[in-house]
Amino acid sequence: MATAAHMLTPLAQLSPAVADWVASVRELTQARAIHWCDGSDAETRELTTKLLREGELKPLNPEFFPGCNLARSAASDVARVEHLTYICTRSQEDAGPNNHWMAPDQAHAKMRDLFRGCMRERTLYVIPYCMGPIDSPLSRFGVEITDSPYVVLNMIIMTRVGRAALERIATDGNFVRGLHSIGELDPERRFIMHFPEELSIESFGSGYGGNALLGKKCHALRIASYQARTEGWLAEHMLIVGLQNPKGETHYIACAFPSACGKTNLAMLIPPDSLPGWKVFTVGDDIAWLHPGADGRLWAINPEAGYFGVVPGTNPETNRNAYDMIRRDTLFTNVALTADNQPWWEGLSTGKPVIDWQGRPYDPTRGPAAHPNSRFTVSAKRNPSYSPRAEDPRGVPISAIVFGGRRREVAPLVYEARDWKHGVLVGASVASETTAAAVGQVGVVRRDPMAMQPFCGYNFADYWQHWFNVGAKLARPPRIYHVNWFRRDAQNKFLWPGYGENLRVLAWMLDRCAGNAGATDSAIGRLPRPEDLNTTGLDVSADALRALLTVDPASWRKEVAEMRTYLEQYGSRLPAELVEELKITEGRLA
Ligand code: OXD
Ligand code: MN
Secondary structure, eight states, rough: OOOOHHHHHOHHHHHHHHHHHHHHHHHTOOOSEEEEEEOOOOHHHHHHHHHTTTTTEEEOOTSSTOOEEEEETTTSSSBOGGGEEEOSSHHHHHHHHEEEEEEEHHOOOOOOHHTTTTTTTTTEEHHHHHHHHTTOOOEEEEEESOHHHHHHHHHHHEEEESSSHHHHHHHOOOOOOEEEEEETGGGGOOOEEEEGGGTTEEESSSHHHHHTTIIIIOOOOOOEEEEHHTOOOOSSSSSEEEEEETOOOEEEEEEOOOOSHHHHHHTTTOOOOOOOOEEEEESSSSEEEEOOOTTEEEEEEOOOOOOEETTTSSSHHHHHHHHHTTTSEEEEEEEEOOOTEEETTTTSSSOOSSBBBSBBBGGGGGGGGSOOEEEEEEEGGGGGTBBBTOOOOTOOOEEEEEEEOOOOOOOEEEEEEEEEEEEEEEEETTTOOTTTSSSSOOSSEEEEEOOOTOOSSSOOOHHHHHHHHHHHTTOOOOEEEEETTTBOOOSSBSSOOGGGGGGHHHHHHHHHTTTTTOEEESSSSSEEOOSSSTTTOOOOOOOHHHTTOOOOOOHHHHHHHHHHHHHHHHHSOOOHHHHHHHHHHHHHHH
């Protein structure tokens, strides 16, 4: 007797628009075979077995890391490549000074040359995916075509892959087309092109997460930010976390920090013993889609279904939840190995590396054992602090937005914007030291407005205007804050312990939202006085706390002057409201 499964329309026939596109890509790439992904566990098992057989994956010690495997990338393919990432709008002005730009015709021609015949010996995988809870009106859909089974395995963890997504694409008719090939992994033949006006992405020559898992940065941030502007919402580089206070009330906050600045750690924070009664629930660790709700509040969903997190530094003290979460069913990329085949990374206090991330005997003179941007890919459902609201199709209401950067000096531990408009300036002023998440020098301060410098799919000037427009629609806007967990003293030691202790700062914000906490005004915004923070059991000296909560007018005058120079490159497109806010801050500092 035929079962219901046998009666289902084959995936390849569900959407003629997708099928036509797949056929044209096959013709271009000359792929040997086509595989339509259904996102099932059986598919993950089959692909994993294939990659293990071919030596592309290494199994990890099954006693301590059941279901975990290691992938090693090409040594020159370990991070995002911002210098090879383009926004291809018809007008260069629309991409803005914040993006590399290429004319769409020129970019398509260049990419066609690269893709022509590139899959001759390869299988073409079709990945229909949903970004966001499958039944949410706030979710959006895409199809990635790739020749990398490693990308398929990652996409199955990071997004909702399969029939349900393709059915929605077939009925809605709308999807983002993402074409990807690892090519020859040649850095000289590598481009990540975005065509926001066409809702399409073309990526060639890299297998690294941010360049190759097209649902993530390329779709959920660059294309989605553009789409969000036309539709009246925001696509942001933000974690979303629920904080339950000892009274049992849960409030959600969304925090934008640049790559590798602790979003995953904050999203999974474990309250210190000295703050009893608090609980933390993770909704997302990297991307938030924020929509003005009918109630005048801002509502957020996490478009992703998994975490693609930085491994080094993860240990039971820094992030117990992540440490526990990645002990099973996790795909590691570019970590080192111990003698008994366990993954190893810098910051792990146990075990020692014998094989480095490139598979060579470990030699400390060659640098770290694990690559500083080595990653774990794991389902969000494995997170012990996974929020029961994470799959809520309505999303969660946001009480506070927090911007932050990695700054040795200048930026205090925390300050509060006066209102939404001032908050837009605070977000636009974010600067941070660069990290290993992108190719290039590490530790240099660069401007990274809203932590979106690498991810905004259009001109920042228009983006800030859009932030003002969204704010104007909110009768009950979230309060806006700026934090810096990374202040150092003259001896270069961190002044603030970070990790779980960050909850003290978040608790102050929530108390401010409820009208229950004090603050003192400064030229740049409102700061807690030391007595406004709960410091019970906190191991920070009074001097350090004072330094953390001080605004030095001279360094801020310099900071704001740099900000003005930076903003001026946006010329007449700069929103008048932003210029006005800048003048107010300059006036207060004068
Ligand atoms: C990431 C990044 O991988 O921001 O999330 O680079
Ligand atoms: Mn990120």
